[in-house]
Amino acid sequence: MTTEEIQIQSYVAGLDVTALRALVLDAARRDDALRKKLLMAATVAESSGLSDLRKVVKQATRTNGFIEYREAGNYANRLEGLAELLSQRIADGQPELIEVIEEAIALAEDALQHIDDSGGEVMPAIVELRKVHLAACNALHPDPVSLAERLYSFQMDGQWDTFHEVLPDYAEALGEEGLAVYRQRVEREWVALPTLGPEHYRSDWSTRRFQVESAMKDIARCVDDFELLVAIQAKNLSSPSCFLTLAGLFREQGRKDEALRWVEQGIAAFPNERNDDLLSLAIELQLALGQHAEVERHTWQRFEQAPGCGPFFKLMEVAGLIERETALRKRALDFLWQKVAEEEAADSHVRRSPWDKPRRGDIVSIFLREGDAEAMWRAFSGGKVDAGLWEPVADARSKTHHEDAIALYKRLLPHVVEGGSRGSHYGEALAIVKKIRALRVAHKQLGIFGDELGEIRLEWKRKRNFMKLLDAL
Numbered sequence: 001m002t003t004e005e006i007q008i009q010s011y012v013a014g015l016d017v018t019a020l021r022a023l024v025l026d027a028a029r030r031d032d033a034l035r036k037k038l039l040m041a042a043t044v045a046e047s048s049g050l051s052d053l054r055k056v057v058k059q060a061t062r063t064n065g066f067i068e069y070r071e072a073g074n075y076a077n078r079l080e081g082l083a084e085l086l087s088q089r090i091a092d093g094q095p096e097l098i099e100v101i102e103e104a105i106a107l108a109e110d111a112l113q114h115i116d117d118s119g120g121e122v123m124p125a126i127v128e129l130r131k132v133h134l135a136a137c138n139a140l141h142p143d144p145v146s147l148a149e150r151l152y153s154f155q156m157d158g159q160w161d162t163f164h165e166v167l168p169d170y171a172e173a174l175g176e177e178g179l180a181v182y183r184q185r186v187e188r189e190w191v192a193l194p195t196l197g198p199e200h201y202r203s204d205w206s207t208r209r210f211q212v213e214s215a216m217k218d219i220a221r222c223v224d225d226f227e228l229l230v231a232i233q234a235k236n237l238s239s240p241s242c243f244l245t246l247a248g249l250f251r252e253q254g255r256k257d258e259a260l261r262w263v264e265q266g267i268a269a270f271p272n273e274r275n276d277d278l279l280s281l282a283i284e285l286q287l288a289l290g291q292h293a294e295v296e297r298h299t300w301q302r303f304e305q306a307p308g309c310g311p312f313f314k315l316m317e318v319a320g321l322i323e324r325e326t327a328l329r330k331r332a333l334d335f336l337w338q339k340v341a342e343e344e345a346a347d348s349h350v351r352r353s354p355w356d357k358p359r360r361g362d363i364v365s366i367f368l369r370e371g372d373a374e375a376m377w378r379a380f381s382g383g384k385v386d387a388g389l390w391e392p393v394a395d396a397r398s399k400t401h402h403e404d405a406i407a408l409y410k411r412l413l414p415h416v417v418e419g420g421s422r423g424s425h426y427g428e429a430l431a432i433v434k435k436i437r438a439l440r441v442a443h444k445q446l447g448i449f450g451d452e453l454g455e456i457r458l459e460w461k462r463k464r465n466f467m468k469l470l471d472a473l
Helices: 003-013 017-030 032-046 051-061 069-092 097-114 122-140 144-157 171-191 207-222 226-234 240-252 256-269 276-289 292-305 309-321 325-344 360-370 373-381 387-397 402-418 426-442 446-459 464-471
Strands: none
Touching: 051 069, 051 097, 069 097, 069 122, 097 122, 097 144, 122 171, 144 171, 144 207, 171 207, 207 226, 226 240, 240 256, 240 276, 256 276, 276 292, 276 309, 292 309, 292 325, 309 325, 309 360, 325 360, 360 373, 360 387, 373 387, 387 402, 387 426, 402 426, 426 446, 426 464, 446 464
């Protein structure tokens, strides 16, 4: 809280009721949003029935044309104010209030079609209305069968996700009778769904199926029926993530062997896909079960699908757990060198994305991370390496061969300077020049640096912002 806010708070706390009323009324005359909020509250306070409340709901949810982005927040504030007023009416004990709240939600959802809610302000306000609806259902005890039917309709047919999850939130309000009706409706639709297998991978997405499956899973969790939960997921095995979910269910139950069976089925079902998550879970489970040969097989498969520096060290981590570091390290480096050779061959037919970095950089990065400066330099010097690695390579080389490092810094400098035409990278360029100077000073070659600085100034004399930075040296 700022000093001004504290000062205002202290002042307001000292006002009597008459002064506060005068202050609020004056503010309402100046602030249209506050005036409408007070009018809405007054209408609700003065009415004992629900007819006037319905008028307030329509007034609060009305858009009067398209609402632009900048005005969406004001509309959201109106909905939040409405949610607060509706919440206060729960204490009156009128079950019909639930229908009024549902009307408010429906009108607000319809209004979203005429609002630029790219800032994400209106939907949270609708969720507040939904929270009031839940509180009203728990307090006013509506007919459970009718409530179940309506909740099913809201969930399955609603344009938005306001009622995406009915359970476990509404379990208390539904009770056994309502839950049975709701489950019957959902289960009837789920039973009618076709079974999907791996052959349906990347088939058309069905929002309805997703809604039905989600609702069924919520039912299974609500009634604590593990076998039903497994059956629901097993009816849809159209992607690797489906197998992963099933395996996760069994792992949570401590049933590692069954979890592993589902993982292995998933890996086998999608042989041409990168299944990092399935392979990682397989490795975890096989380590726990002491199946080290299978651990090595899946660890290598994971590396082979996406070879690189990061995957190499993930491979080494597992290799250490099964005491296979030496063999797997050699195998991995041989594999990476083979990839480099294929890519750099004169008659290479390797097709890579323009955004892919040269493979040689993976090996350079591995030696950098391991701290093997000589192996790193040999790998770096042998072929093309992404410019993003030049500076860390030069930093490492500078400790033993400063001339090599300076040559590499000079080679990098044009990339950085030209990348900063608006000055954004000139600070990085200056840092490189400072590294060159530091090396020359350390080796008593400050005179040479003077010549180098002159050459740098001559080459980029038109980069005035860069020149200003160099003046500070």
